[in-house]
Amino acid sequence: MTMITIKRRPLLYVVIFFLPLLYFLVLDLASFFISDDGGEKLSFKVTLLLGISVLLLILHDMLPSTSEDLPLIGVYCSIIFTFTAVSLLETILVNFLKNRKLQVVQKLAGETMADSARLDGGERPPQHTPVSPGSGGESQNSTVLQQIVTELQKQHQETEKQKAAQKWTKVAEVIDKMFFSAYVSGVGLFLQQILTAWFPELS
Structure with a gap:
Protein backbone atom coordinates (compact mmCIF):
# COMPACT_ATOMS: atom_id res chain seq x y z
CA MET A 1 0.00 0.00 0.00
CA THR A 2 1.43 3.31 -1.10
CA MET A 3 0.69 6.49 0.86
CA ILE A 4 0.95 9.80 -0.94
CA THR A 5 1.29 12.98 1.09
CA ILE A 6 0.36 16.25 -0.58
CA LYS A 7 1.49 19.44 1.09
CA ARG A 8 0.66 22.90 -0.17
CA ARG A 9 3.52 25.37 -0.13
CA PRO A 10 2.24 28.67 1.21
CA LEU A 11 5.16 30.77 0.02
CA LEU A 12 3.47 31.44 -3.32
CA TYR A 13 0.38 32.86 -1.64
CA VAL A 14 2.51 34.93 0.72
CA VAL A 15 4.42 36.52 -2.17
CA ILE A 16 1.46 37.00 -4.52
CA PHE A 17 -1.33 37.96 -2.11
CA PHE A 18 -0.37 38.43 1.53
CA LEU A 19 2.48 40.93 1.14
CA PRO A 20 1.01 43.00 -1.76
CA LEU A 21 -2.32 43.37 0.03
CA LEU A 22 -0.52 44.31 3.23
CA TYR A 23 1.42 46.96 1.30
CA PHE A 24 -1.85 48.26 -0.18
CA LEU A 25 -3.31 48.50 3.32
CA VAL A 26 -0.27 50.42 4.59
CA LEU A 27 -0.52 52.78 1.60
CA ASP A 28 -4.18 53.33 2.35
CA LEU A 29 -3.28 54.27 5.92
CA ALA A 30 -0.56 56.61 4.66
CA SER A 31 -3.01 58.29 2.25
CA PHE A 32 -4.73 59.98 5.20
CA PHE A 33 -1.73 62.33 5.34
CA ILE A 34 -2.25 63.48 1.74
CA SER A 35 -3.86 66.89 1.36
CA ASP A 36 -7.49 66.91 0.27
CA ASP A 37 -6.92 69.86 -2.07
CA GLY A 38 -6.77 69.02 -5.76
CA GLY A 39 -8.29 65.54 -5.64
CA GLU A 40 -4.97 63.62 -5.47
CA LYS A 41 -6.08 61.76 -2.35
CA LEU A 42 -9.28 60.55 -3.97
CA SER A 43 -7.47 59.42 -7.13
CA PHE A 44 -4.87 57.59 -5.05
CA LYS A 45 -7.51 55.65 -3.12
CA VAL A 46 -9.36 54.70 -6.31
CA THR A 47 -6.08 53.37 -7.74
CA LEU A 48 -5.52 51.26 -4.62
CA LEU A 49 -9.03 49.86 -4.87
CA LEU A 50 -8.48 48.90 -8.50
CA GLY A 51 -5.19 47.18 -7.60
CA ILE A 52 -6.88 45.11 -4.91
CA SER A 53 -9.65 44.21 -7.38
CA VAL A 54 -7.03 42.81 -9.78
CA LEU A 55 -5.54 40.68 -7.01
CA LEU A 56 -9.01 39.37 -6.14
CA LEU A 57 -9.53 38.31 -9.76
CA ILE A 58 -6.19 36.47 -9.73
CA LEU A 59 -7.12 34.82 -6.44
CA HIS A 60 -10.44 33.66 -7.89
CA ASP A 61 -8.60 31.85 -10.69
CA MET A 62 -6.10 30.18 -8.34
CA LEU A 63 -8.38 28.94 -5.56
CA PRO A 64 -10.47 25.77 -6.07
CA SER A 65 -14.06 26.64 -6.96
CA THR A 66 -15.53 23.46 -5.41
CA SER A 67 -14.67 24.41 -1.83
CA GLU A 68 -17.67 24.71 0.50
CA ASP A 69 -15.97 27.08 2.94
CA LEU A 70 -14.29 30.34 2.05
CA PRO A 71 -10.50 29.97 2.43
CA LEU A 72 -8.74 32.17 4.92
CA ILE A 73 -6.79 33.93 2.18
CA GLY A 74 -10.13 34.85 0.59
CA VAL A 75 -11.37 36.30 3.87
CA TYR A 76 -8.12 38.25 4.16
CA CYS A 77 -8.48 39.75 0.67
CA SER A 78 -12.18 40.54 1.07
CA ILE A 79 -11.75 42.37 4.38
CA ILE A 80 -8.85 44.45 3.05
CA ALA A 85 -13.73 50.83 -0.03
CA VAL A 86 -14.95 52.32 3.26
CA SER A 87 -11.89 54.60 3.34
CA LEU A 88 -12.74 55.78 -0.19
CA LEU A 89 -16.32 56.56 0.84
CA GLU A 90 -15.05 58.57 3.82
CA THR A 91 -12.76 60.58 1.53
CA ILE A 92 -15.70 61.35 -0.76
CA LEU A 93 -17.74 62.55 2.23
CA VAL A 94 -14.92 64.80 3.49
CA ASN A 95 -14.44 66.31 0.02
CA PHE A 96 -18.18 66.94 -0.22
CA LEU A 97 -18.20 68.81 3.09
CA LYS A 98 -15.19 70.91 2.11
CA ASN A 99 -16.81 71.74 -1.22
CA ARG A 100 -19.81 73.04 0.71
CA LYS A 101 -17.42 75.49 2.37
CA LEU A 102 -16.17 76.63 -1.05
CA GLN A 103 -19.75 77.12 -2.23
CA VAL A 104 -20.50 79.33 0.78
CA VAL A 105 -17.34 81.38 0.19
CA GLN A 106 -18.15 81.83 -3.50
CA LYS A 107 -21.70 82.87 -2.65
CA LEU A 108 -20.34 85.40 -0.17
CA ALA A 109 -17.93 86.81 -2.75
CA GLY A 110 -20.69 87.04 -5.35
CA GLU A 111 -23.02 88.90 -3.01
CA THR A 112 -20.24 91.29 -2.01
CA MET A 113 -19.49 92.09 -5.66
CA ALA A 114 -23.20 92.58 -6.35
CA ASP A 115 -23.52 95.01 -3.45
CA SER A 116 -20.47 96.96 -4.63
CA ALA A 117 -21.84 97.15 -8.16
CA ARG A 118 -25.22 98.29 -6.88
CA LEU A 119 -23.65 101.07 -4.84
CA ASP A 120 -21.39 102.14 -7.70
CA GLY A 121 -24.35 102.11 -10.09
CA GLY A 122 -25.97 105.13 -8.61
CA GLU A 123 -27.59 104.08 -5.38
CA ARG A 124 -24.79 105.56 -3.30
CA PRO A 125 -26.09 108.65 -1.54
CA PRO A 126 -24.51 111.95 -2.60
CA GLN A 127 -21.45 113.01 -0.70
CA HIS A 128 -22.08 116.78 -0.90
CA THR A 129 -25.58 117.83 -0.16
CA PRO A 130 -26.62 121.42 0.18
CA VAL A 131 -27.23 122.31 3.77
CA SER A 132 -30.27 124.50 4.27
CA PRO A 133 -30.86 126.39 7.44
CA GLY A 134 -32.82 124.58 10.10
CA SER A 135 -33.38 120.94 9.10
CA GLY A 136 -30.53 120.51 6.59
CA GLY A 137 -27.92 119.52 9.17
CA GLU A 138 -30.21 116.96 10.75
CA GLN A 157 -23.75 89.29 7.50
CA GLU A 158 -20.28 88.63 6.08
CA THR A 159 -19.07 87.46 9.50
CA GLU A 160 -22.02 85.07 9.86
CA LYS A 161 -21.43 83.60 6.40
CA GLN A 162 -17.72 83.13 7.10
CA LYS A 163 -18.61 81.31 10.32
CA ALA A 164 -20.98 79.06 8.35
CA ALA A 165 -18.20 78.31 5.85
CA GLN A 166 -15.73 77.46 8.61
CA LYS A 167 -18.32 75.18 10.22
CA TRP A 168 -18.23 72.79 7.26
CA THR A 169 -14.44 72.64 7.44
CA LYS A 170 -14.50 71.83 11.15
CA VAL A 171 -17.10 69.09 10.62
CA ALA A 172 -14.96 67.55 7.85
CA GLU A 173 -11.83 67.66 10.03
CA VAL A 174 -13.62 66.03 12.99
CA ILE A 175 -15.01 63.25 10.80
CA ASP A 176 -11.59 62.66 9.24
CA LYS A 177 -9.83 62.40 12.62
CA MET A 178 -12.46 60.12 14.14
CA PHE A 179 -12.48 57.85 11.11
CA PHE A 180 -8.68 57.65 11.06
CA SER A 181 -8.61 56.57 14.72
CA ALA A 182 -11.31 53.94 14.12
CA TYR A 183 -9.59 52.80 10.91
CA VAL A 184 -6.21 52.27 12.59
CA SER A 185 -7.86 50.38 15.47
CA GLY A 186 -9.84 48.19 13.07
CA VAL A 187 -6.80 47.37 10.94
CA GLY A 188 -4.73 46.49 14.01
CA LEU A 189 -7.45 44.19 15.36
CA PHE A 190 -7.93 42.55 11.97
CA LEU A 191 -4.22 41.85 11.50
CA GLN A 192 -4.02 40.42 15.00
CA GLN A 193 -6.95 38.07 14.34
CA ILE A 194 -5.68 36.96 10.93
CA LEU A 195 -2.19 36.20 12.25
CA THR A 196 -3.68 34.25 15.14
CA ALA A 197 -5.77 32.21 12.70
CA TRP A 198 -2.81 31.53 10.39
CA PHE A 199 -0.28 30.88 13.13
CA PRO A 200 -2.08 29.39 16.16
CA GLU A 201 1.24 28.82 17.91
CA LEU A 202 1.65 32.60 18.29
CA SER A 203 -1.38 32.88 20.55
Whole structure:
Protein backbone atom coordinates (compact mmCIF):
# COMPACT_ATOMS: atom_id res chain seq x y z
CA MET A 1 0.00 0.00 0.00
CA THR A 2 1.43 3.31 -1.10
CA MET A 3 0.69 6.49 0.86
CA ILE A 4 0.95 9.80 -0.94
CA THR A 5 1.29 12.98 1.09
CA ILE A 6 0.36 16.25 -0.58
CA LYS A 7 1.49 19.44 1.09
CA ARG A 8 0.66 22.90 -0.17
CA ARG A 9 3.52 25.37 -0.13
CA PRO A 10 2.24 28.67 1.21
CA LEU A 11 5.16 30.77 0.02
CA LEU A 12 3.47 31.44 -3.32
CA TYR A 13 0.38 32.86 -1.64
CA VAL A 14 2.51 34.93 0.72
CA VAL A 15 4.42 36.52 -2.17
CA ILE A 16 1.46 37.00 -4.52
CA PHE A 17 -1.33 37.96 -2.11
CA PHE A 18 -0.37 38.43 1.53
CA LEU A 19 2.48 40.93 1.14
CA PRO A 20 1.01 43.00 -1.76
CA LEU A 21 -2.32 43.37 0.03
CA LEU A 22 -0.52 44.31 3.23
CA TYR A 23 1.42 46.96 1.30
CA PHE A 24 -1.85 48.26 -0.18
CA LEU A 25 -3.31 48.50 3.32
CA VAL A 26 -0.27 50.42 4.59
CA LEU A 27 -0.52 52.78 1.60
CA ASP A 28 -4.18 53.33 2.35
CA LEU A 29 -3.28 54.27 5.92
CA ALA A 30 -0.56 56.61 4.66
CA SER A 31 -3.01 58.29 2.25
CA PHE A 32 -4.73 59.98 5.20
CA PHE A 33 -1.73 62.33 5.34
CA ILE A 34 -2.25 63.48 1.74
CA SER A 35 -3.86 66.89 1.36
CA ASP A 36 -7.49 66.91 0.27
CA ASP A 37 -6.92 69.86 -2.07
CA GLY A 38 -6.77 69.02 -5.76
CA GLY A 39 -8.29 65.54 -5.64
CA GLU A 40 -4.97 63.62 -5.47
CA LYS A 41 -6.08 61.76 -2.35
CA LEU A 42 -9.28 60.55 -3.97
CA SER A 43 -7.47 59.42 -7.13
CA PHE A 44 -4.87 57.59 -5.05
CA LYS A 45 -7.51 55.65 -3.12
CA VAL A 46 -9.36 54.70 -6.31
CA THR A 47 -6.08 53.37 -7.74
CA LEU A 48 -5.52 51.26 -4.62
CA LEU A 49 -9.03 49.86 -4.87
CA LEU A 50 -8.48 48.90 -8.50
CA GLY A 51 -5.19 47.18 -7.60
CA ILE A 52 -6.88 45.11 -4.91
CA SER A 53 -9.65 44.21 -7.38
CA VAL A 54 -7.03 42.81 -9.78
CA LEU A 55 -5.54 40.68 -7.01
CA LEU A 56 -9.01 39.37 -6.14
CA LEU A 57 -9.53 38.31 -9.76
CA ILE A 58 -6.19 36.47 -9.73
CA LEU A 59 -7.12 34.82 -6.44
CA HIS A 60 -10.44 33.66 -7.89
CA ASP A 61 -8.60 31.85 -10.69
CA MET A 62 -6.10 30.18 -8.34
CA LEU A 63 -8.38 28.94 -5.56
CA PRO A 64 -10.47 25.77 -6.07
CA SER A 65 -14.06 26.64 -6.96
CA THR A 66 -15.53 23.46 -5.41
CA SER A 67 -14.67 24.41 -1.83
CA GLU A 68 -17.67 24.71 0.50
CA ASP A 69 -15.97 27.08 2.94
CA LEU A 70 -14.29 30.34 2.05
CA PRO A 71 -10.50 29.97 2.43
CA LEU A 72 -8.74 32.17 4.92
CA ILE A 73 -6.79 33.93 2.18
CA GLY A 74 -10.13 34.85 0.59
CA VAL A 75 -11.37 36.30 3.87
CA TYR A 76 -8.12 38.25 4.16
CA CYS A 77 -8.48 39.75 0.67
CA SER A 78 -12.18 40.54 1.07
CA ILE A 79 -11.75 42.37 4.38
CA ILE A 80 -8.85 44.45 3.05
CA PHE A 81 -10.98 45.32 0.01
CA THR A 82 -13.78 46.39 2.39
CA PHE A 83 -11.39 48.55 4.44
CA THR A 84 -10.20 50.33 1.31
CA ALA A 85 -13.73 50.83 -0.03
CA VAL A 86 -14.95 52.32 3.26
CA SER A 87 -11.89 54.60 3.34
CA LEU A 88 -12.74 55.78 -0.19
CA LEU A 89 -16.32 56.56 0.84
CA GLU A 90 -15.05 58.57 3.82
CA THR A 91 -12.76 60.58 1.53
CA ILE A 92 -15.70 61.35 -0.76
CA LEU A 93 -17.74 62.55 2.23
CA VAL A 94 -14.92 64.80 3.49
CA ASN A 95 -14.44 66.31 0.02
CA PHE A 96 -18.18 66.94 -0.22
CA LEU A 97 -18.20 68.81 3.09
CA LYS A 98 -15.19 70.91 2.11
CA ASN A 99 -16.81 71.74 -1.22
CA ARG A 100 -19.81 73.04 0.71
CA LYS A 101 -17.42 75.49 2.37
CA LEU A 102 -16.17 76.63 -1.05
CA GLN A 103 -19.75 77.12 -2.23
CA VAL A 104 -20.50 79.33 0.78
CA VAL A 105 -17.34 81.38 0.19
CA GLN A 106 -18.15 81.83 -3.50
CA LYS A 107 -21.70 82.87 -2.65
CA LEU A 108 -20.34 85.40 -0.17
CA ALA A 109 -17.93 86.81 -2.75
CA GLY A 110 -20.69 87.04 -5.35
CA GLU A 111 -23.02 88.90 -3.01
CA THR A 112 -20.24 91.29 -2.01
CA MET A 113 -19.49 92.09 -5.66
CA ALA A 114 -23.20 92.58 -6.35
CA ASP A 115 -23.52 95.01 -3.45
CA SER A 116 -20.47 96.96 -4.63
CA ALA A 117 -21.84 97.15 -8.16
CA ARG A 118 -25.22 98.29 -6.88
CA LEU A 119 -23.65 101.07 -4.84
CA ASP A 120 -21.39 102.14 -7.70
CA GLY A 121 -24.35 102.11 -10.09
CA GLY A 122 -25.97 105.13 -8.61
CA GLU A 123 -27.59 104.08 -5.38
CA ARG A 124 -24.79 105.56 -3.30
CA PRO A 125 -26.09 108.65 -1.54
CA PRO A 126 -24.51 111.95 -2.60
CA GLN A 127 -21.45 113.01 -0.70
CA HIS A 128 -22.08 116.78 -0.90
CA THR A 129 -25.58 117.83 -0.16
CA PRO A 130 -26.62 121.42 0.18
CA VAL A 131 -27.23 122.31 3.77
CA SER A 132 -30.27 124.50 4.27
CA PRO A 133 -30.86 126.39 7.44
CA GLY A 134 -32.82 124.58 10.10
CA SER A 135 -33.38 120.94 9.10
CA GLY A 136 -30.53 120.51 6.59
CA GLY A 137 -27.92 119.52 9.17
CA GLU A 138 -30.21 116.96 10.75
CA SER A 139 -30.96 115.40 7.33
CA GLN A 140 -27.26 115.07 6.57
CA ASN A 141 -26.57 113.52 9.98
CA SER A 142 -29.35 110.98 9.50
CA THR A 143 -27.92 110.06 6.09
CA VAL A 144 -24.47 109.47 7.60
CA LEU A 145 -25.95 107.39 10.41
CA GLN A 146 -27.90 105.32 7.91
CA GLN A 147 -24.70 104.62 5.96
CA ILE A 148 -22.93 103.51 9.15
CA VAL A 149 -25.80 101.20 10.10
CA THR A 150 -25.83 99.71 6.59
CA GLU A 151 -22.09 99.03 6.68
CA LEU A 152 -22.36 97.43 10.12
CA GLN A 153 -25.17 95.17 8.95
CA LYS A 154 -23.17 94.18 5.89
CA GLN A 155 -20.11 93.31 8.00
CA HIS A 156 -22.28 91.32 10.39
CA GLN A 157 -23.75 89.29 7.50
CA GLU A 158 -20.28 88.63 6.08
CA THR A 159 -19.07 87.46 9.50
CA GLU A 160 -22.02 85.07 9.86
CA LYS A 161 -21.43 83.60 6.40
CA GLN A 162 -17.72 83.13 7.10
CA LYS A 163 -18.61 81.31 10.32
CA ALA A 164 -20.98 79.06 8.35
CA ALA A 165 -18.20 78.31 5.85
CA GLN A 166 -15.73 77.46 8.61
CA LYS A 167 -18.32 75.18 10.22
CA TRP A 168 -18.23 72.79 7.26
CA THR A 169 -14.44 72.64 7.44
CA LYS A 170 -14.50 71.83 11.15
CA VAL A 171 -17.10 69.09 10.62
CA ALA A 172 -14.96 67.55 7.85
CA GLU A 173 -11.83 67.66 10.03
CA VAL A 174 -13.62 66.03 12.99
CA ILE A 175 -15.01 63.25 10.80
CA ASP A 176 -11.59 62.66 9.24
CA LYS A 177 -9.83 62.40 12.62
CA MET A 178 -12.46 60.12 14.14
CA PHE A 179 -12.48 57.85 11.11
CA PHE A 180 -8.68 57.65 11.06
CA SER A 181 -8.61 56.57 14.72
CA ALA A 182 -11.31 53.94 14.12
CA TYR A 183 -9.59 52.80 10.91
CA VAL A 184 -6.21 52.27 12.59
CA SER A 185 -7.86 50.38 15.47
CA GLY A 186 -9.84 48.19 13.07
CA VAL A 187 -6.80 47.37 10.94
CA GLY A 188 -4.73 46.49 14.01
CA LEU A 189 -7.45 44.19 15.36
CA PHE A 190 -7.93 42.55 11.97
CA LEU A 191 -4.22 41.85 11.50
CA GLN A 192 -4.02 40.42 15.00
CA GLN A 193 -6.95 38.07 14.34
CA ILE A 194 -5.68 36.96 10.93
CA LEU A 195 -2.19 36.20 12.25
CA THR A 196 -3.68 34.25 15.14
CA ALA A 197 -5.77 32.21 12.70
CA TRP A 198 -2.81 31.53 10.39
CA PHE A 199 -0.28 30.88 13.13
CA PRO A 200 -2.08 29.39 16.16
CA GLU A 201 1.24 28.82 17.91
CA LEU A 202 1.65 32.60 18.29
CA SER A 203 -1.38 32.88 20.55
